[in-house]
Amino acid sequence: MEMSDLLQRLILQSGDTSFSAARGTATSLIEEKGLPSRKNEEYKYTNISKILERNFGEFAGNIESATDLKSLIPTLSENQLVFVNGVYTEDLSNYQLPVGITIDKLEENSSAIASGVDKNSDEFLLLNTSNLSTGVVIKIAKSTVIESPLVLIHITDSSKNQAVAHPRVVIKAAQHTQATIAELFIGNACPPNWRGDSLSFTNAVTEISCAADSVVSYVKIGNESPNQLHVGNTRVEVAEKSVFNAVTVNFGGKMVRNNLYIALNGSHSEANLDGLYVTDNKEHVDNHTVVDHKVPNCNSNELYKGIMNGSSKGIFNGKIFVRQDAQVTNAFQSNKNILLSDNATINTKPQLEIWADDVKCSHGCTTGKLDKEQLFYLRARGIGEHSAKLMLLDAYANEVIEKINDENLRTYVQQILRNKIDE
């Protein structure tokens, strides 16, 4: 099959040779599959290829970054690693690595990329792999407990030119570890006379493996500018007696797609997934999650909440697979949405696929406006309409935000939320 023009533009031809095998496989697979169109069930509501096609005329290879990126970087932790357009940037980073953590370049550790790709892999995961040239491997040694979270800040800088970034992060938590890892995606604010033809595209892949008896918390915060495109694939493997917590928070973007895949490979393991998406104007946020119960005696809990304003669009697709062997499974999923304006849209598809019988699974989803009676209650007590709405939304969103187990991160997210809903 001929490679489409778009793919040709998106796949870098040069790059580090240490990945040539992985890149070769991924490239031939993505050439065969092509980027997903609307006809692809997984991308039915998120036609990101079309936007890429329309906007990425000529992909500029090397992007000079603006000098004032430093001012964009919040201080969230003692340990911050900064990536600019997918490339780890030492002089913006700031950390004193706690004992037990090592950070290596992926180039020198190319075998660390998880099992790799096949024809069922997500198209954007393939695209990321076919562009592999750099990345980091974070290893947490056995029995390490990390107090302060490790924060990875990804800046997609398109201040001078269209930017395409393919960040790749591999996290390996060994046995008996406890750690919180956060990824923050930000972009530089667009110039005031922005024409929309200078979008950036971030296509991130994060692979996490949790060895037995570990407790790993993962926070993903998406706060890129409203004309950035973002696709993120987070793939997690959880071994026995481990707990994996994920909180995914998104504050819009031209089109954002998060694929969170969690495989429960060892029995007595647990996955907790929480998500919040807040969109306005013409933003578009799509969250796809998969929890794959492969073995018996595992639990999963999922709660995703959305607030849509303007003519924005929210999409949620949560899949729970319970394989035939996965008896005594408890899997719960809930998706709640608030539409604040008449033009906002929500498409949700909570999906259960169950092949085992000794299970307790449920999903629920609701869509509606702010509760009139709650508003009335507050207003009857002398609180103005605007403040009353903010209070209710704040409380609504906090159910998710309070799952973030680090105070700095929590405050940071709350701050963004307040700015966003107070617009």
Add this chain to the structure above:
Amino acid sequence: MSKDAEILEEFTSKEYEHGWSVDFEADEAPKGLNEDIVRFISAKKNEPEWLLAYRLKAFRHWLTLEEPDWAAVNYPKIDFQDIIYYSAPKKQKKLDSLDEVDPELIETFKKLGISIEEQKRMTGVAVDAVIDSVSVATTFKETLGELGIIFCSFSEAVKDHPELIKKYLGSVVPYTDNYYAALNSAVFSDGSFGYIPKGVHCPMELSTYFRINAANTGQFERTLIVAEPGSYVSYLEGCTAPQRDENQLHAAIVEIIVEADAEVKYSTVQNWYPGDKNGKGGIYNFVTKRGICNGDHAKLSWTQVETGSAVTWKYPSCILKGDYSVGEFYSVAVTNNYQQADTGTKMIHIGKGTKSRIVSKGISAGHSQNSYRGLVQVHKRAKNVRNFSQCDSLLLGDKCGAHTFPYIEVDNSTAQVEHEATTSKIGEDQIFYCNQRGIDTEEAVALIVNGYAKEVLNKLPMEFAVEAQKLLALTLEGSVG
């Protein structure tokens, strides 16, 4: 555990009770499908030119389509050239009394427990019995005629009421709708037509019993129901089929038009041959069912009890176009052995203040797969829409599967849409509770399943509820019923 295994073993080894075949002299078309066959069917039925033109248009469109494969079902590829597209019992002369009916046919009905005379006398149900594509007996016609209600076979309607058929045929399910709708539109054999005039409350349940009879005959039924403003009708559809080794294709279309203030209640009990316990044979049931609430305050209600077919693939849908119209969907789907069901509904909210309610109960046993796939769509201008969906799955045995694929698309902030689903097996504590009170495990399971499905069974008309309960009990006997 061993008790459970025993019970399951007994249940899974149960053979299909209604498995018999009656030999009629069928008037068959040759195998295969091409334009000549379409013309043959049309000529056989003395159809007017416009209907033939419609069939041919549909056929030509069908040729351009590809067989869909997105459903969560597996079956060997259908060879559409290996199907006989037309087959009719030879006795075609009009019958005025039951004495003239083929005694074998009467026997058929007796086996099914739906003897016409009994129904005629006792239940007040008018039966339009469809055996292999041609309506053989239609009863209660006179009574209905007095009220202006038309209830007849589709081919009769084409002859007697061409203006109505012309107006409504394909208006809800156009031949371009999907692969099987196009196929049906090209080769549909016969079906039922119901027309309820303005303001008429149909005094009895209209009912059609479908049976697939002659071997290798795909059934392509077409049902069209039109309820004029302010009318009411309750329509029953029931199916059983004899045991067959080869898979048989059934691709029907049901179209319902509900005008302002009218109400249509459509109930189905489906018990086609599901294949034997190794998954051999059985009916493929790929049906397009859709109704439109055209006027304000219209109401359309689908109730289905699905216990049969090797593969069921259907989504009875409501297009809620009129303001304040109401759509309902109540379903119980039971699968056993290697049965597969991918069923659900679509609720398309276009009018303001429209309401819909979905209650789906799936029960899977053996190696079966049971999926709910549904869509709730709220259009931008549909203000104050209300939807509530509930789909529960019950798993009996560790080799079956239950899947839920609800699509919810909301384009209006005033909509209140709720969906909830649960999947579980029967709780040990529930069984224990019953055991403690002297109810043995088998009875307890029956009790629990009955309670589980009750919400839907209650929605069936009286006559059907009995049959449905019987069917449920039959299918799950030895394990849960």
